[in-house]
Amino acid sequence: PRGEICFKGHSNFLGYFKLPDKTAETIDEHGWIHTGDIGAILPNGALKIIDRKKNIFKLAQGEYIAPEKLENTYSKIDIVKQIFIYGDSLQSVIVAVVVPEESEVLKIAKEKSLDASDMDAFLKSQDWLDIVTERFDQAKKQAGFTGLEIPRKFHFTREEFTLENNLLTPTMKLKRNDAKLAFLEEIKKMYDGAKLQGEE
Numbered sequence: 001p002r003g004e005i006c007f008k009g010h011s012n013f014l015g016y017f018k019l020p021d022k023t024a025e026t027i028d029e030h031g032w033i034h035t036g037d038i039g040a041i042l043p044n045g046a047l048k049i050i051d052r053k054k055n056i057f058k059l060a061q062g063e064y065i066a067p068e069k070l071e072n073t074y075s076k077i078d079i080v081k082q083i084f085i086y087g088d089s090l091q092s093v094i095v096a097v098v099v100p101e102e103s104e105v106l107k108i109a110k111e112k113s114l115d116a117s118d119m120d121a122f123l124k125s126q127d128w129l130d131i132v133t134e135r136f137d138q139a140k141k142q143a144g145f146t147g148l149e150i151p152r153k154f155h156f157t158r159e160e161f162t163l164e165n166n167l168l169t170p171t172m173k174l175k176r177n178d179a180k181l182a183f184l185e186e187i188k189k190m191y192d193g194a195k196l197q198g199e200e
Contacts, residue, residue, distance in 0.1 A: 004036070006034050015027060037051075076139070093153070097157060136151065165182070
């Protein structure tokens with residue numbers, strides 16, 4: 001089980017001084033303090049903090065997904081240069097926008113005797129999708145992720161996330177809301193009707 005960590009007890013603080021709105025955001029009507037941290041109960045009964053609530057979204061099944069954790073893992077795949085993980089609360093799967101590491105794409109294509117001379121066309125091919133799916137599945141298993149923590153659809157773009165296109169902060173972190181807006185049409189297409197990867 002996982003969800004937001006809340007606590008209640010005699011040691012609770014009463015609220016923020018002269019900030020009723022902030023207090024209402026933190027302490028609910030039953031006196032529970034909402035920490036803003038998402039935690040999971042481990043098999044040994046220990047509580048593990050996964051991420052901050054503001055960075056996390058919930059899928060249709062009610063499961064919380066920590067995208068930064070997934071991005072940190074999947075970005076280590078040799079063919080991935082940058083990645084943006086997205087989930088919709090009305091959907092049961094996550095999707096990904098991936099900037100491929102083109103030198104690795106060409107290397108793998110050569111090893112498999114595939115024609116990647118037209119990079120744009122190759123990134124739309126079934127051969128490439130099969131390679132990506134295999135790589136992500138391997139990374140998922142090595143990380144011990146659940147079936148909900150692997151993207152079921154991909155969009156590939158050759159345009160990197162940068163400060164100039166407003167997709168990165170000055171500290172080089174992904175600007176999630178801006179990325180969502182930038183790839184809104186692609187996200188809609190990934191979720192729109194077509195059979196998802198892994199579905200029968």
